[in-house]
Amino acid sequence: MIQPTVTKVLVIGYVWPEPRSSAASGHVMQILDTFVQQGWDITFSSPASPGAHKADLGALGIREVSIELNNSSFDMFISELRPDIVLFDQFMMEEQFGWRVEKCCPDALRVLETSDLQSLRHARHQRLKERLKVSADQDDFSVLFAPALREEFELMATTDLAKREVAALYRCDLNLMISEVEIELLVKQFGLPRELLHWCPLMVELPTTEPKAFEARAHFLSIGNFRHAPNWDAVLWMKSTIWPLIRQQLPDAQLHIYGAYTPPKAMALHNAAQGFHIMNWAEDALQVMSAARVCLAPLRFGAGIKGKLVDAMLCGTPSVTTPIGAEGMHDEEPWPGAITRSAVQLADAAVRLYRCPADWQAAHLAGAALLGKRYQRATHAPALIEKLRDCQKHLHERRTRNFIGSMLRHHAHKSTQYMAQWIEAKNRDTQPTRNA
Known part of the structure; x- marks a missing residue:
């Protein structure tokens, strides 16, 4: 009896996953778990050093392998592994290792996990910086939240980052997109074929227990990795403008960040007298979210969708955010809290939810409904596996249709191969011979 072959997956990670530190790592772990449930043979590799909160991949049966940039030893490693699927975690990993995958395993399905469009986030950050240069007003930031997709494209199109990122998307056979807004931006403005993009948002199990009631909760909460620039900017905006406005209406209010x-x-921003508490890392983000009455996420720039806001829904905690924070997260469904465009609006909405049990309960229920409609693991995990299998089955046809991607892979292979040879030769104090 012939035994069915097991699908081999190689993941090349920008960092080792830390699901309790960032939503991006959380999404990677959701994808890995989906593969584990299929019984696939998974190897996770990364050139990064392990962080303080690294997930125990070995406990899931996932092999861990450290790799190096600009080192031909990777060629031997991947040639021996012979993966059926290679998943790049963030486009920089495709830039660094994609040409080696092309050389050693040309028939492997190449998949890019984008997390968010980094070029969109960067362009929006630049727009915020320009806005802050021309106006000292820290209240109304409507101008940041108004642009149509065409305006976003024009902001991004001249940047090197966008050119690099979109090129990587073309070179892959499939790109996992966490935000439908970003899919529309790429298709309608950048001209990417829609078949290269697959909507794969955060995938969660629906809660099986009733969240804490309004009366059992206290304090405001904000949460997010401080290394992520949008989170740090949100903390600064809360400190300078939003939190003083909330304290004017609720003098005893406490904010835990x-x-x-x-x-x-x-x-240095911690100030207990002002009720502004920097709490460091949360051992269990869902636990602290469940104890809070209102989640604050005043994001003035960013991309993708926000794990903290999905966590708020899981915990039944209403959230107050901006159009950037809610982008791509709720389609036309009611938001479980409030979406605001200014510091005054955000503070007023937060205070209303904090004080009013009826408004709080309505937001609480909206969050549960939104989770069920858009973020169920039971919906998205099977869709992901089905899409990957279909891509494997029709890989030749897909690559033939994606001529731009094939062309970019060809040139990336040649130019990056030469550069890698040059670097390795320089390390040996010799000069390589360039192959035509």
Whole structure:
């Protein structure tokens, strides 16, 4: 009896996953778990050093392998492994290792996990910086939240980061997109074929227990990795403008801010007298979210969808955010809290939810409904596996249709191969011979 072959997957990670530190790592772990449930043979590799909160991949049966940049030993490693699927975690890993995958395993399905469009996040950050240069007003940031997709494209199109990122998307056979808004931006403005993009948002199990009631909760909460620039900017906006407005209406209010890798500059903002508490890293993000009455996420720039806001829904905690924070997260469904465009609006909405049990309960229920409609693991995990299998089955046809991707892979292979040879030769104090 012929035994069915087991699908081999190689993941090349920008970092080792830390699901309790960032939503991006959480999403990677959800994808890995989906593969584990299929019984696939999974190897996770990364050139990064393990972080303080690294997940125990070995406990899931996932092999861990450290790799190096610009080192031909990777060629031997991947040639011996012979993966059926190679998943790049963030486009920089495709840039660094994609040409080696092309050389050693050309028939492997190449998949890119984007997390978010980094070029979109960067362009929006630049727009915020320009806005802050021309106006000292810290209240109304509507201008940041108004642009149509065409305006976002024009902001991104001239940047090197966008050119690099979109090229990587073309070179892959499938790209996992966490936000439908970003899919529309790529298809309608950048011209990417829709078949290269697959919507794969955060995938969660629905809660089986009733969250804490309004009366059992206290305090405001904000959470997010301090290394992520949008989170740090949100903390600064809360400190300078939003939190003083909330304290004017609720003099005894307390704000607890949690985040991994808390830098000294963040700890310097701690002020117990003002009710502004920097709490460092949360051992269990869902536990602290469940105890809070309102989640604050005043994001002035960013991309993708926000794990903290999905966590808020899981815990039944209403959230107050901006159009950037809610982008791509709720389609036309009611938001479980409030979406605001200014510091005054955000403070007023937060205070209303904190004070009013009826408004709080309505937001609480909206969160549960939104989870069920858009973020169920039971829906998205099977869809992901089905899409990957279909891509494997029709890989030749897909690559033939994606001529731009094939062309970019060809040139990336040649130019990066030469550069890698040059680097390795330089390390040996010899000069390589360039092959035509």
